[in-house]
Amino acid sequence: MGLTEQQLYLYLAVSAAMFTIGTIGVLIRRNAIIVFLCIELMLNAVNLSLVGFSRYWNDPAGVMLVFFVMCVAAAEAVVGLSILIAIFRNRQNVRVTEVNLFKW
Amino acid sequence: MLHDIFFFVLSVLGIASGVGMLLNRNPVYCLLMLVVNFFCIGGLFLILHAEFLAAIQIIVYAGAIMVLFLFVIMLLNLEVEAREEHHWDLRRISGFVLGLIFLMELLYTFSDIQQFSSAEEQIANFKYGKVEPIGKALMTDYLFPFEMISVILLAALIGAIVIAKKHK
Amino acid sequence: MILLLAPLIILLPFFSAAFIGLAGFISPNFRQQEKLIGGIATLAVFIPFLLLCAIFAGFEGNKLTFEILSWMKTGNLNLAFSYQLDQLSILMGLIVTGIGALIHFYSIGYMHHDPGYYKFFTYLNLFIFAMLNLVLGDNLVVTFLGWEGVGACSYFLIGYWYQDMEKAMAAQKAFIANRIGDFAFLVATFIVYNQLGTVKYSEITLSGESAFWVGLLIFIAATGKSAQIPLYVWLPDAMAGPTPVSALIHAATMVTSGIYLIARLSPGVYMQPGAESVLVFIAVIGALTALLAALIAIAQNDIKKVLAYSTVSQLGFMFIALGAGAFSTAIFHVMTHAFFKACLFLGSGSVIHAMEHSHSVKDPQDIRTMGGLLKYMPQTGWTFIISTLAIAGFPLTSGFFSKDEILGKTFAAAHYSGWYYFVWVIGVITAFMTAFYMTRLTYLTFGGNKRYPADAHVHESSPIMTVPLLILGFLAAVGGFLGLPEVIAHGHYNWVSHHWLNYAVKNQELHASVTTEWILILLSIIVGLAGMYLAYSIYKKYDLAGDEKIKAFFGKFYKVLENKFYVDEFYEAIIVKPFVLISQFGVMPFDKWVVDGAVNGSGFVTTVLANVLRRLQTGIVQTYAIIMVIGAIITLAYLIL
DSSP, X not given: OOOOHHHHHHHHHHHHHHHHHHHHHHHHOOBHHHHHHHHHHHHHHHXXXXXXXXXXXXXXXXXXXXXXXXXXXXXXXXHHHXXXXXXXXXXXXXXXXXXXXXXX | OHHHHHHHHHXXXXXXXXXXXXXXXXXXXXXXXXXXXXXXXXXXXXXXXXXXXXXXXXIIIIIIIHHHHHHHHHHHTXXXXXXXXXXXXXXXXXXXXXXXXXXXXXXXXXXXXXXXXXXXXXXXTOOTTSHHHXXXXXXXXXXXXXXXXXXXXXXXHHHHHHHHSOOO | OHHHHHHHHHHHHHHHHHHHXXXXXXXXHHHHOHHHHHHHHHHHHHHHHHHHHHXXXXXXXXXXXXXXXXXXXXXXXXXXXXXXXXXHHHHHHHHHHHHHHHHHHHHHHXXXXXXXXXXXXXXXXXXXXXXXXXXXXXXXXXXXXXXXXXXXXXXXXXXXXXXXXXXXXXXXXXXXXXXHHHHXXXXXXXXXXXXXXXXXXXGOOOOTXXXXXXXXXXXXXXXXXXXXXXXXXXXXXXXXXXXXXXHIIIIXXXXXXXXXXXXXXXXXXXXXXXXXXXXXXXXXXXXXXXXXXXXXXXXXXXXXXXXXXHHHHHHHHHHHHHHTTXXXXXXXXXXXXXXXXXXXXXXXXXXXXXXXXXXXXXXXXXXGGOOOGXXXXXXXXXXXXXXXXXXXXXXXXXXXXXXXXXXXXXXXXXXXXXXXXXXXXXXXXXXXXXXXXHHHHHHHHXXXXXXXXXXXXXXXXXXXXXXXXXXXXXXXXXXXXXXXXHHHHTTSSOIIIIIIGGGTSOOOOOOOOHHHHHHHHHHHHHXXXXXXXXXXXXHHHHGGGHHHHHHHHHTTHHHHHHTGGGHHHHHIIIIIHHXXXXXXXXXXXXXXXXXXXXXXXXHHHHHHHHHHHGGGOOSOHHHHHHHXXXXXXXXXXXXXX
């Protein structure tokens, strides 16, 4: 059985809450690793809403999209972490507030 | 009824662990909180009948990727962040406020859910979340993106090695 | 067959100019190879001349066309570098390349030891290229390209000795005066395209108002390039360039391009209903120019200035012919004028060369310090005298036939409008004065007493300079037999008008009775001989003091003539001064405060804003993320509301 509108709304609300938590984390945490974790959380929140929609419409496309998002997230995590390692090797820390060369 | 109970428990737990991750100063704890969160999401996938996704959510995400993060945290030997780094300056406050405004807007948008209007009749016995239909879809309709993903993963693998390698 | 080689006519001078220019620019050694440079440049003009001769010999009366390059295709406009070889363009092409080749050859000697040798020949070849575009192009735009090209080359060559401020200013004056005409040319082209959707000569047929305006505008363009009132002032100053340039560009070819253009447009514009008043106007302006320039020429003492004013005067004659509707006669005069005027200029160059090398006089161009040169420079002297006879209209010389034909046609044109009587009278007076001042010039230069220091060794120029003189002198003497008067030849032997140009241009029907024609011929003989005799007798008797007689004759008016009717001063006061004043007190503050203010202000505002905004670029990722979130919030809010 599919979802009713109320159920879909609840899923989307949970997804939105998690996404917001991730967003706030990205905005306020200074540790690059944690920022990264928050981004993962945001990705997962979006995944949840996608699956919810997929269930609501009975359309497998959403599920497939989530599958691809996970693959890309894995690739992104690998590259991101290696960048963090490179930064750490240069600066002995991973504080995002200190990486500020990218300006004017 | 059973669905609603599971949903309630899982979502409360997931949000709570997310908030915990947001506020904890120890990176390792943060990571463990996130793992809990991922388990909850995996559970939500299950009750949404996306069994395959639930499986890879736990195996790949919570298992492999999070363990990779954990390795990195330990490799970098990150300490617990000092308390003074958590004082509330303008940026952190504005980040909080903006996040909350954003959440309100999202909820307001979703509350208008009648717009989606499910006119289509739902098909019974649709096995969309099982392994078999997903595998078939991947090998037919989604063959090209599937192959592309393998290339992306390979590129990420090589890129990560090159970036993280010690330069002589 | 020969048509396959026809593009070479256009391309050879171009490639030669490019080669000499680049090689000379890159390699200082190449610049020293004067013989090589001159040889290449001369061949690059002589070979097109031979090709044109071959085409001319095999010409069967049908227009030949060829295309070198497609230029632009937009909408229904299809412009190409396409050229046509009909009677008119072949004749003009022969004049340009033939005389051009002679003058190139002459320049090898004349420009000897000049530091800018390679530049000179680059410009000269480029000029030939542009001029061939002008006369061979089969549409107005290619002609305009050539028109601008010859203007530019003329500018380069007048200002060839650009270190001399006066010469550089003369170049600018020529350029600006030409620009005014060019503007009219452009507008005329626009009108033609607007009316007909084409710019090809063969498809141009206008009538009524558009014929009037296009005709008038093309004539204004011609007054710029061909030095007529009111734009003639640049030509006398253009004598600042090297003498071969004066001969080639400012006497034989470029200045006749206005006449060519009007003749070219005669079937489609000038002989169409609506353009009759333009023709009368052209004739009157031509006559006034001829008279004015001839008057000024009497009082000039610079050998090149006299020739320059005589060029303006002769161009006026050509415009008289155009105005009378005798287009082929005008082209005939272009041809004979090219012969004798090129010869005169090259002869004057030879004289100047000799005077310069004797290092004896301050101004090598002043005829008051010459005199008696015939003994020392026989070849130069005799060719100069022959050409003088030609321009003065001595019977059976080239100038006699063409000038007589012009006056006869003008008299016949009075059938259409009474104005032509006036024009004709002025033409006769001018012919008399032409004979007078040219004889004065020649006598003061070659005859009479030596007026330069006795120790100066004046000698004849090298053969490289005298051979072109001899050829041109010969042509000046016999060239007129190509266009015998109707009354003598009954139209059968007037080759230029009847057997050749009649197929390319459309002439007004002009016929006078046999008696009238004979009377007119006799009149021109008398007028020419009288002018020559008068000048000869005065200067034979008084030598340089003969000028005093002229002064006495003109009285106070002589001062006016000496100062060229104060036209330059008049333009200075009427146009230049007010223009400068308006710029200084009207436009400059506007430019400085409003235009510059707007420009600088926008820059200033940008700088200030940037200084503020760049604070946003902290380089810290989280700041950017906050801005992104704000953007997302605003977007969502917009979607909700």
